[in-house]
Every structure is written in C-alpha cells, then in structure tokens.
Amino acid sequence: MNFDDTPQEAEFRATARAWISANAPKKYEEELRKSSLGRTALKNADILKVAKAWQKKKADAGWACLHWPREYGGRGSSPIERVIWSQEEGPFGQLSRMFIIGHGMCGPTMMAFAREEHKRSYLPPLASGEKVWCQLFSEPAGGSDVAGLRTRAEKEGDDWVINGQKIWTSGAHYSDYGILLTRTDPTVPKHKGLTMFFLDMKSSGVEVRPIKQASGASDFNEVYFTNVRIPDHQRLGEVGDGWNVSLTTLMNERSAIGAAVSTGFPELFEYCSSLMLDDGPAIEDRAVRSKLANWAVKASGLKYTSMRAISALSKGERPGPENSIGKLVAGSMIQDVATYALDLQSASGVISGEDAELAGRFQAMLLRAPGTRVEGGTDEIMRNIIAERVLGLPGDIRVDKDVPFNKIPTKGRG
Amino acid sequence: MPTNSVENERWWARFALPTLRTEQGLRSAMNFDDTPQEAAFRETARKWVEAHAPKELEAELSKSSLGRIRLAQHDIVDVGKAWQKKKAEGGWACLHWPREYGGRGATPIERVIWQQEEGVYGKLTQPFQIGEGMCGPTVMAFGTEDAKRRYLPKLASGEEIWCQLFSEPSAGSDVAGLRTRAEKKGDNWVVNGQKIWTSGAHYSDYGLLIARTDPNVPKHKGLTMFFLDMKSPGVEVRPIKQANGMQEFNEVYFTDVVIPDTQRLGAVGEGWSVSLTTLMNERMSIGSRLATGVPEMFEFCSNLMLEDGLAIDDPAVRSKLASWAAKSNGLKYTSYRTISALSKGERPGPENSIGKLVSGMMLQDIATYAMDLQGAAGVLTGSDEETVQGQFQQMLLSSPSMRIAGGTDEILRNIIAERVLGLPGDIRVDKDVPYNKIPTKGR
Amino acid sequence: MNFDFSDDQKQLRDQARKFLAEKCSPKAVRVVLDGKAPYDKELWKGLAGMGFLGVAIPEEFGGAGAGHLELCVIAEEMGRANAPVPFSSTVYLAAEALLIAGSDAQKKKWLPAIASGEAIGTLALFEGKGNPSPKTIKLTATNGVLNGVKKPVADGAIADFAVVAARTGSSGRESDVSLFLVDLKAGGVEVKSLTNLDPTRGQAEITFKDCKAEPLGAAGEGWSILTQVLDRAAVLCAFEQVGGSDRALEMGRDYALDRIAFGRQIGSFQAVKHMLADMYVSATLARSNSYYGAWALSTNAAELPEAAAAARISATQAFQHCAKNNIQVHGGMGFTWEFDCHMYYRRANAMALGLGSLSYWEDRLIDRMRKKNAA
C-alpha cells in the first residue's frame, strides 16, 4: 500500500502542473474555488464561454479527455494519469461541469457503438468542447423507469421519424448534439422495443423549452420532437437493442470515477473554522464538532473508496461495485450539510443570494441538493442497484415484464 | 353561521370570537385541566394508591426500565399478582371494563388518570398486559356470555394469566401464513402444531390461539380462533433464551390437544378478522405505557459529571436530548389526542400506530448514547456504580425486540403507508392461492 | 499509487479466514459466551502456531517480522469470526506499547512470550467512567510502587502482565502521566472479574496495592506513548469492526434470501433490501477509511492521528449499524440467544467503547483536522 507517485507518474504530474500554471485562467481561480453545488456562475463573465475557452486550450495541448484514444481527441492516458490530471487541474476542473454528460456518457456510447467515420468526426470536437452534447433519455412517463419511455421512432426509407417529448434534459439549451433513446416497437415487452440514436439538436422539428428548477435556476429543459428526421447511419447499436446500449451509457455514468461527487463537507469545515458563535468559535463547540466528525468520515470514506477503485483500475482490474455508493451517500449528505450550515446562521440563514452569509453558498446548495438525489438514478434506485447487483438480493416483483409495452397501465388512480 | 368563504375571510373575527370567549367556549377549547368530576376521581385514586401500593418496591421500580423489570428479591409475577389482586378488590383492575366482567365501567379519561396515579406501580402489570390488552377484548367481543363471566373477572384480577399464541416459526409478520392445524372431531377440535415467541406462556393459565382449520382455501380464509387451558394435555411449553439473556418467551408445542368447540371465538374460517380485533386492540393499548428511554436519559444526564462539567450543560448532549425530548413529547401528546377522541366517544385515528415505531428506534439510540457518555466503563453490565447498575446496557440489549414484537418496524411503516396514507399494498403473490400451494423455501 | 493490499497479504487473509472458519466456529465462540471458559485457549494456541500473534513483532523478538498491514488483514478476520480471545488487548495494546516504548530487556522478556502465546497482556488505563484523559488517571506511582484501581481492564482476569498508566506528577499537565509494566502474577495485585455486554471478552477491575512495577518508557512520557498506542489500536480495531460489519451484513443478506413471508423471499421487499443496501454503504465507507488508516499506520505517516480517528469513528458506526439491523432482518429469530446475531450486536457495542467512546474520537478527529488546516 502506498500513495507515492512512480517516477513516470511524478514526471507526468510535473508536466501537467507546469502546463496548468502557464495556461489556466487564473483570474477566475478564487471564484471557482468558492463555487459549490448549486453555485457555479461567474460574476463578470459567461461561464459557458470561459469553460469552452479552457477546454479548447486543453484540447490543443492534448489535455482534454486525456484517457480517450488520440485519434478521437484524447491523449491515450492511463486511469492514474487522468486522476493526477484532475488533482492538478484543481478548481479549474469546475469549468468541465457542462461537459460531464458529453464526456462521461455520450462520448463513451459513441465510442462503443458509432461507425468509425462518425467517431472521427464527432468525438474530437466533443473532447475539445467546441460541440456540447446532451442526453435525451428521461420522459415525463419514464424517469427511474427509463425503459417505460414513449418517444416514437418510425422507419421511413433510410430515415427515422421521431415524435415525442423528453424532459429534464440538462444543457439541451446550449447543446449541439444529443443521444436519444426511442421506442421503435411498442408491441413487444418494454425493454425489447427501444433503439438509440444521436442527432443534431438543430434538426428541424426539435424544440427546446427551459424548465425553471426548484432552485430558481434553469439548467434543464423539455425537448419536443415533431417529425424530426434522423438518418439511419446515426443509429447506435441494433434496432431493438437500445436498452443494452443505454446501459453502457449509464454504467459509464456511474464509473466516471474520480469525478468526485460533492459532499459539501470541505465548505462546511471551512465555514465552521471561521464562524464565531455566542461563546466562541463554532469549531470548538461540542455539538458542532460531533456533526462535523460524522460528516468528515463519510467524506473521507467516499474519497478512499474511489481511490480503491482507481487503484484497481490502474492494475488493470475492473473496479468493484463500491463506487456506486458515491452519489447515494453524497446526495443526502450535502442536503444535511447545507441544512446545518443554515441552522448555524439562525434566522439570517433564511436570506439567500449575494446578501446572505458567504454570498448564499449554503442556501444555493440546499436548493440544488434535492436534484442530486434524483438525477442519474434516485436514491431508491441506487439502493435497489446495490441490493440486487452487489448483494444479490432478488429484484422487485415486476408487473410490467414480458407484457407488451402498449398493454402496461399508465395511470395510478382513477 | 356563514362559512369560511374567500369573500368573507374574516368571518371568524365577527362570529367565532364572541363564542370562543364565553366560558363554555373556553372549556370546549383545548385544556389539560381536570373537570371537577375528574379531579374527584383523581383524588380517590391517589388516596387508594397511597394506602395500598407496595411502597417497599417503589425505588427499585422507578429505576427499572425496558429489559430490566426484574426485582432483586422478588419474582415479578408474584408481586404483580398480589398488586393486581388488591387493585381488583378495590375496583381498580381493568377499570375500563364493565363491572360484570371484573372492571369498574370507567371512562377512557378515568383510565388515563388512574395510570398517571398508579405511576411506577404500573410496571407491575407487565405480566398482564397481553391478557388485558388483547386476549380480554377478544373474549369480550367473541366469547359466549358464560365464558365472559367465567374468565374475564379472573383475568382482570390477575388470578389467571393469558398469553397470545399467534406467531409461528414460519409465520411472524405473515401471521396468516400459520400452519398449526385444528381438526374437528365431534364436538371438539384437535390441535397439532407449534407456536413460537409466546411471551409469558411459561406462567400463563390460558391462551388465545389462532389455528388453520382449512388449508385448501386462500390463507386468510382458513383460520379459526380459540382459547384454551394451557394445562391441557398435549401442550408443552419450552422456554427460549432471548438475545438479552432473559427468558420471557417460549415455544409452545401442541400434540393432539383437545379444545371443546365452545371455546371457539368467532365463526369457523373467521379467525383472521377475529385476530384483527385483537391486533387493533393491541394498537390502542400500546402507546399509553410505551417506554421511550427519555426520562431515564434526562435524569442520567442531569447527574452525570463529564470532565468539564455536567453532561446536561454540554452542547452536544443537549442537542441530542432535545431532539429525543421533542420526539417523546410528540408521542405523549399524540396519545393524549387519542385519549381525547376516545373520551368524546370518537374512534381514535391511526396516529397511535406511530408509537412503537418511533420509540423502538429511539430506545436503541438512547441506550447507545448513554453508554457512549459512560466511556469505556459503559461495557459493564453488573451492579457497577459507573453505569447506574447497567440500566442502559439492559435497555440496549432489549431494545431490538421493541422493533420486532407486535409488528416489525417495516410492517408498521407498511400499515401507516397503506392504512393511513392510502398507498397501495405490496404486490402479493400469496393471495387467492390455496394455502397449501404457497412456496415455503427461499433458496 | 497502490491503495490495496498486496496479493501476498490477500493470501494471508484467505489463510486466516480458513483457519478461523475451522477453529473458531460460532459453536466454539459460544463456549466462552456461555461462561464455560474465560477465553478459547485452543484457539489462542493455534493463533500462536500460525504466527498470527506475533505477525507485527520483529523476528529478533520472536515474531514473524511482517508488518502492520499483515496485522490489519488478520484483525479483519478476527472480527469476522468474533474470536473469543484476548487478541486486541495483547496484540494491539500491550505489544504495541512495548514496541513503541519498551527497553530492549522488556521487549526480550515479553514480546517472544506474546508471539508464542505464552503471555497475555493488556492495557490498564481506565478508572471508572469517562474517556482517556490525563486528568482521569488517579492511580499513583511513587518510586515504582503503584496504588490505585483500574476499571474496566479488558481481559484483565486472564492477563499475565499489564501496561499501567499512573500519575507521577501533579502539574496538571500531560507529563504527569507515566507508564509502568506490571507482572500481574506477582504480589500487590487483586483482580476481580466484571460482567459486561460482551461475555466473549472479559473485563476486570484490578486493584494495585503497594505493587512493584518497572517503568515503561521515560517518566512523564506516558501520555504521549498512550496517544500513539491508542491511535494504532484504533486502526487495528477498525479492521476487526470492518470484519464484524461484513459478517453481520452477510448474515442478514443470507437470511433475507432464505426466509419466506407472504409467499416471497423477505429480501424481495424494498424495506429489507434498502436496509441491507444501507448496511453495505456503511460497511464500505468504513472499509475505505480503515484502508487509509492502515496505510498511515504501516508507513508511520504524519497523517496517522487523523486517519486513525476517522477509521475508528467510521468502523464503530458501521459495525453498530450492521449488527443492529442484522437483528432486525432476522425478526423474532434475531432476538433469540440461539441465533448468532446478538453476539455481533454485543461485540459491536462493546468495541464502540473499548478505546474511549465515539464522542471522544469525534472530538479528536476535529482537533486533528484543525491542526492540519492551521499548519
């Protein structure tokens, strides 16, 4: 057991560090360091522009999606190098947020299922941030139950014609492309009639309507499809095999290791270290300490869990299922952390925005946190996954398996 | 009176306030005061307790908490029986029951007042709780008049103890999955099978027994309820040692036990709905005397010196105590709401079913934290002064049973979700299937 | 970076697991649980024979000369098997204290005896309720003569020697505390067994009356040595707790697969599934924190104090959580003496207190994080 860099790793780290120090947009460093879940905007600049610029610079120097093969815009790096890079990138890594879906899910799906020519033309601009991608899976009637989706794709000659609606599509309003899961056969059981595509978000018939979130911001959208045409060569995987393809995407989402989930703990620790209560610094108060200690060990538990996974990866082993706990633990933890930070602020905790303590950092966190417990698999779905796939417990009793899709009930009551 | 409409939103100021201000209005609003009759009743009860209670046990009883109602010099059953008998003679046993069955015909409120006045001596009624709370009401609802007059007064006076023979090795949460068979032979039923976890069976005189009389119909439909003499030939009681080291529950085996048909409660095949009466009664009786661990913990923290002062002055301790206190107050006032409803002749709502769910986990947490405050010495379970004679250690070891007995936490949450919130039931694979076709093995 | 045990260490784990499965079945544990023996002597001998007792003791002192990582691996298996032997007192506390502060002669006298299973050692630190702190040490040492009472002392009734914390000054500072080594079989020692939560591990009260003792480490250094010993023991105990958590989780999982209610495996109810998933989460967090502790311990890193506290808290919570919900998954069966669930419940709650309570370690963790941040 050791945490030391090998000589090559040390050299790689030095190169990365030198490059970042020479090229990173330093003027945003402070602000990025202070940003946290629910609050990543920059005061005097459009974060999307700054992010794209940084991503492009990285790509030009070979630091974008560095674990991807060179021919698709990467650097062919090892998993460890990728981790070293993200350690060195530090707060500037916050700028990659808007590319996470593209890099973590759409890219790998393209890599696994697209034709060679498509990979060569679409992946490099995706890596360099010139083109942004989104993931069009969830629908009003198919969230946890993605396979219950209804958006139809019908074959017409060499094209597919799409009609339907997606929802919760993060970043659709600034995306250039999307991967899209559709139903191509409603007469077979629900997991069997799905097909995956990718499409240009500027295709005619695509309409994006931003949704205002509970937090007040608008990061996700409804996307409507009216007779949108997609050529058959943009199909990913076989017709009817969309469920398997989507599992590749979702598995990639979960194994986006190192992409540390935020727990809110560092922020809270920092806050308590400087906060004065009536009778002394918060960090000296027993009640505060007890809470901090409990969260500290969760945060460190997650950190070292992901290190174990990285270690396995770097030895060429498949990481175990441990990593699936990350979002489950972090999601409710960040909600509790934010609630407690507000509690420490007492009545003034109710104020949010720039006037609030720490410019409303914890208020923003509180309002964004519920989303973490839902997006990319709700807490309950994550527990099911752990129980079934890790512990080997039986699946839920299903009333919708082996039933033709168009025979499944769609209404709860009345 | 005008209704509370949007156009007339201040209706209450004009119409309701004057009524509320009258004396009658004030009294019909919330208050915790005794009415004059209640005050008189309380006075009588207090005097009686004062004159008759076994005072020599008071200190020991007040120190006993969940898992520790064990007296150093006495057998709890003997002492309990003596106290219960005395109460019965004074008309204070099962006081909400009709007089002809051994009670006093008291109102729900009077019963609560009695319990408040009985105080720590109420802990002596532990061996009778199943009989009083579940078996008695079931006999009252389904027994013949003869049976009621014969059995209930002795149950009330503690002369005869009853137990509840429901759970079986393969049927706990799923009581309706039970296998003990009862077959009709002439005017009698012949019972064969096994029950388990029967609290108090080893000192019980009678038992309420649910058995399967027809295995060919769906499982809820083939059950029938009986009561029986625990000394009948063929009944064998084998004590089970519990996880906390005590022996309070048992396995009960039935081999060709004969029960006369006159001891059947309810119709043949109606056992499930009869059992629900029992269980509903359990739900109502639970709550009033539910242990939460909070009073013990509060007292403990008020006296405990930590390195830098009294525990109760420590912010971390206070924060935990406060949230437990809020929970236990919540339970207390929830049960007051139930009592209030009862005393107005209303059916209490389902609120009371939260009691055991909340207090079971809380007891476990409280015990753990009390031990934490004792530091390394918290492992000791003897009569060590560091650990208040192992009070919380016993609580810790016993508390898991609170989360299981009488409906597990998970079943209680299901009940709340389904019966209170109206959510759908679990998907059932065993309904409408003949009982003998239901799978019995996991892997 | 390599954040995992090596293949050799994993092999050692498999070997220890096999050995314990054979020699330390629940049936064997119950002999001690039921009070028929103070500890499992056969097992103790067997552990010595396998070289497990001296795994982290250098060869020159009769040990195997492997390291703390190997000891962690074995500790995990001891916890999983709920072994009824004085392993933690002897190996994590007494032997570590000797390794840190013992003179050559002291090491020569006791370490080989530990490794060979001839000597059982313990640490006599606590004096009644409360957590480790220089202030709570009242037992005095004057010219090497001890007077006072220690309680509780883990495995005190079967121990051959003890490391005793004594007051040698009255400045009100840490330097008032010094450590002594006491042969418990010599005069001036009175031992009384105490009943405790986990009967598979003994607890005792030891009274020292004009008892002659030799100093362990320099005078006034006692507290700083103890701090190191407790940090090391925190990591090692964390591995036992991780082993126990895993076992409790496995028992719950297996029962959920085997038990039928309402015509279904109870493991098909989400209430049960999610309870088990949450146990897995706690156990995984604890394991990862403990690995970090193991790394810090094996490299004697500056991070050890922080890493040890985190491992301690995380593993204590995980074991308590898994042990308690394992009973819940078992329903009424879980509350019987006959099922093994309560043995883990008892062990989990006893271990939570053995090195000082959870609140105490919470406090330590924050202190240490704060110091690091300030630096």
Ligand SMILES: Cc1cc2nc3c(=O)[nH]c(=O)nc-3n(C[C@H](O)[C@H](O)[C@H](O)COP(=O)(O)OP(=O)(O)OC[C@H]3O[C@@H](n4cnc5c(N)ncnc54)[C@H](O)[C@@H]3O)c2cc1C
């Ligand atoms: C901030 C945010 C960003 C998102 N971005 C995207 C995106 O970019 N692209 C995209 O395709 N989607 C996106 N989503 C959608 C997200 O994946 C879904 O919201 C999520 O999968 C849950 O689906 P749902 O909202 O339909 O909830 P439902 O599935 O209706 O769930 C409602 C509740 O029921 C519970 N539930 C459902 N099924 C079960 C079960 N079998 N067992 C137990 N409990 C169950 C859930 O846990 C939840 O509590 C985003 C969501 C959020 C909040």
Ligand SMILES: Cc1cc2nc3c(=O)[nH]c(=O)nc-3n(C[C@H](O)[C@H](O)[C@H](O)COP(=O)(O)OP(=O)(O)OC[C@H]3O[C@@H](n4cnc5c(N)ncnc54)[C@H](O)[C@@H]3O)c2cc1C
């Ligand atoms: C101290 C004590 C005293 C008792 N006294 C009596 C008595 O006097 N008379 C008597 O008849 N019985 C008595 N019992 C038995 C008690 O009622 C049962 O133990 C209880 O109902 C649980 O049943 P089980 O033990 O079979 O557990 P199971 O039903 O096997 O439950 C095992 C686990 O599965 C879960 N589970 C089961 N079904 C579901 C579901 N549908 N959804 C979600 N989770 C589920 C449970 O919550 C539990 O976690 C006593 C039990 C105890 C511990």
Ligand SMILES: Cc1cc2nc3c(=O)[nH]c(=O)nc-3n(C[C@H](O)[C@H](O)[C@H](O)COP(=O)(O)OP(=O)(O)OC[C@H]3O[C@@H](n4cnc5c(N)ncnc54)[C@H](O)[C@@H]3O)c2cc1C
């Ligand atoms: C010793 C013991 C103590 C118990 N104590 C309680 C208790 O204190 N409170 C409690 O609510 N349950 C208690 N239960 C019973 C528990 O509710 C059932 O085991 C559980 O509801 C599952 O029943 P089922 O699915 O077989 O019946 P279901 O199929 O769920 O129900 C069959 C019929 O009974 C009705 N029903 C089921 N349970 C109840 C109930 N509790 N109240 C009213 N109607 C009901 C349903 O509406 C339905 O019509 C106890 C069980 C045992 C063995």
